[in-house]
Amino acid sequence: MHKLKNIDLLLYQFQTLGIADKIPPEALDAAVSLIQVEEYNKRDLIVKKGEICKKWFFVGEGIVRVFFEKNGTEITDLLAPEGWAFPMVECYYGNMPANANVEALEPCKILILEKDPFLGLQKQYPELAYITRAILKRFLIYNQHRVDSLMFETAEEKYDRLLANIPKILLRVPSLYVASFLGITPETLSRVRAKKTKK
Amino acid sequence: MDKNIDKEYLLNRYKEFGIDQLSQEVVDDFFSRMKVVKKKRHDLLLKEGEVCENFAIMRTGLLRIFHYKKGKDISDVFLGDGSFFVSIDSFFNNSPSDRLIEILEPAEIYLISRKDLIELCDKHLEFDLFSQSMIAFVIGVLQKKVELLQFATAEERLEMILQDVPDLMQRVSSVQVASYLGVTPETLSRVRGRMARRNE
Numbered sequence: 555m556h557k558l559k560n561i562d563l564l565l566y567q568f569q570t571l572g573i574a575d576k577i578p579p580e581a582l583d584a585a586v587s588l589i590q591v592e593e594y595n596k597r598d599l600i601v602k603k604g605e606i607c608k609k610w611f612f613v614g615e616g617i618v619r620v621f622f623e624k625n626g627t628e629i630t631d632l633l634a635p636e637g638w639a640f641p642m643v644e645c646y647y648g649n650m651p652a653n654a655n656v657e658a659l660e661p662c663k664i665l666i667l668e669k670d671p672f673l674g675l676q677k678q679y680p681e682l683a684y685i686t687r688a689i690l691k692r693f694l695i696y697n698q699h700r701v702d703s704l705m706f707e708t709a710e711e712k713y714d715r716l717l718a719n720i721p722k723i724l725l726r727v728p729s730l731y732v733a734s735f736l737g738i739t740p741e742t743l744s745r746v747r748a749k750k751t752k753k
Numbered sequence: 754m755d756k757n758i759d760k761e762y763l764l765n766r767y768k769e770f771g772i773d774q775l776s777q778e779v780v781d782d783f784f785s786r787m788k789v790v791k792k793k794r795h796d797l798l799l800k801e802g803e804v805c806e807n808f809a810i811m812r813t814g815l816l817r818i819f820h821y822k823k824g825k826d827i828s829d830v831f832l833g834d835g836s837f838f839v840s841i842d843s844f845f846n847n848s849p850s851d852r853l854i855e856i857l858e859p860a861e862i863y864l865i866s867r868k869d870l871i872e873l874c875d876k877h878l879e880f881d882l883f884s885q886s887m888i889a890f891v892i893g894v895l896q897k898k899v900e901l902l903q904f905a906t907a908e909e910r911l912e913m914i915l916q917d918v919p920d921l922m923q924r925v926s927s928v929q930v931a932s933y934l935g936v937t938p939e940t941l942s943r944v945r946g947r948m949a950r951r952n953e
Contacts, residue, residue: 629903631896643896647889648769676878683881687874690888691845697895698841704902705935706822737903 564589564612564665567639571688581679588675590666594658601642601656608646608669610686612639616662617726621734622654630735633727635720639689659727704737710746712736757789758863759812766835770886779877786869790862798854798862805840805850807864814860815924819932820852828933831857831925833918837887857925907936907944 564586568574577585591614594600601607603622611618613636620632620640631654634640644650646669658664676682703712713736716723723732724747733743764772764780772780787810792798798816799805811832818829818838829852832838843850844867874881901910911934915921922930922945931941 624900624904627904629900631899641889643889643892647886648893673882680878680881683874683878683885687881687885687888690885690892694888694892694895695842695845697892697899701895701898701902704899706827734903 567612567637568685571692573684573688576684577681578679581681584675584679585667585672585682585685588667588671590668592664592666594662594664596658596660598658598662599655600658600662600664601652601654603653603655604651606645606649607642607652608649610639610641610646610667610669610672610689611656612665612667613637614663614665616658616660616664617720618656618658618662618664619727619731619735620654620656621731628731628734630731633716633720633723633731633735635726640693641686641690659731709736709738709742710749712738713743713746713750758784758787760784762812762835763810763863767887770890771883775877775879775883779873779880782877783865783873783880786873787863787865790864792856792860792862794856794858796856798856799840799843799850799852801851801853802849803843804847805843805852807866808837808839808844808870809865810837810863811835812861812863814856814862815858815918816854816856816860817925817929818852818854819929826929826932828929831914831918831921831929831933841891902935907934907940908948910934911941911944911948 565574565582568577568582589612592600594616600611600618611634613634615636617633617635619630620634621628621630623629632640641647642652642654642656644653672682672686703715707715716732716736720726729743730740733740736743738746760780763784775783792814798809801821811834813834815831815833816838817831818840820827820829830838838854839845840850840852840854842848843852847867870884874884897913901913905913911930914930914933918924927941928938931938934941936944
């Protein structure tokens with residue numbers, strides 16, 4: 555484990571969220587000093603279901619999947635490549651054990667922000683609350699769109715939406731996980747791909 | 754401060770988000786910015802294309818959030834006493850709403866504007882954390898719905914919404930419930946028949 559050296563990716567994130575200007579530099583420095591960088595190998599579990607894990611995760615490099623088991627089948631809940639940030643919502647905000655696993659699908663560098671020290675720091679720099687508020691808001695809207703996509707889109711539309719979010723996903727993620735994420739069978743996914751190749 | 758706001762109820766109802774941890778000053782500031790509105794059955798609290806300017810808490814009543822997909826009326830969610838809601842995209846992005854909010858039973862609703870909420874968050878760190886807990890709760894609800902949509906049967910979906918509003922089938926039309934489940938009214942009636950037989 556080592557401290558974060560290159561914070562460009564994180565700062566870029568804050569800019570896209572429109573919060574970079576709202577946080578004084580010294581507050582940002584203090585927050586960055588709290589962030590730990592962990593490295594994982596392909597197939598490592600970053601979070602195990604049942605763990606209490608009050609942390610925010612920023613994917614610095616690589617891609618992770620969030621998944622759980624249902625009736626003996628693994629269901630992929632979230633695919634998050636570099637640049638994405640997410641909390642284990644039920645742990646961070648609900649004080650409950652994690653209801654899913656997080657796994658590295660490639661060698662990953664994950665930036666981790668722990669709740670308690672971060673809240674402590676917010677007493678000194680209240681502006682830091684912008685960070686989690688802004689990312690949480692973005693994550694909320696993402697989830698709303700995901701519900702809409704699952705309810706109303708065809709398999710092809712769902713796949714296109716995923717490609718727009720994560721280009722070349724099938725070069726990085728097994729098609730079984732991608733199909734599960736989209737709520738379609740692997741056969742349907744391969745039909746959709748074949749149709750797109752023909753076009 | 755508006756005397757019509759049932760503060761005791763709110764303090765109790767939103768304990769899980771830590772409202773009872775807020776200092777008196779913050780709670781007073783929060784409640785003093787609320788407006789009470791009363792709505793009748795079939796009133797629209799939000800129309801298509803309007804910007805959702807308010808965060809809303811339903812003290813009593815029943816409503817649904819819905820939208821039109823290729824001309825078809827699709828229910829997103831049914832909400833009863835004590836629920837809080839916004840049109841998510843519209844409220845957070847300050848953009849015209851594709852969602853409509855329709856009152857299904859006479860409702861008493863507390864409103865607080867986006868501007869007031871942002872002010873509260875900026876003014877009181879503890880309020881900001883409370884508001885994040887509420888957003889996180891909604892993310893949890895959406896994630897549960899995602900999970901169901903990925904693989905659940907119509908029956909599992911119906912069971913899920915009945916957990917939220919147990920007497921929903923008696924209170925709203927089956928066409929609306931069917932659109933919420935993403936099934937035809939005929940499928941819904943088959944599912945209900947199966948559930949009823951099993952419960953006999």
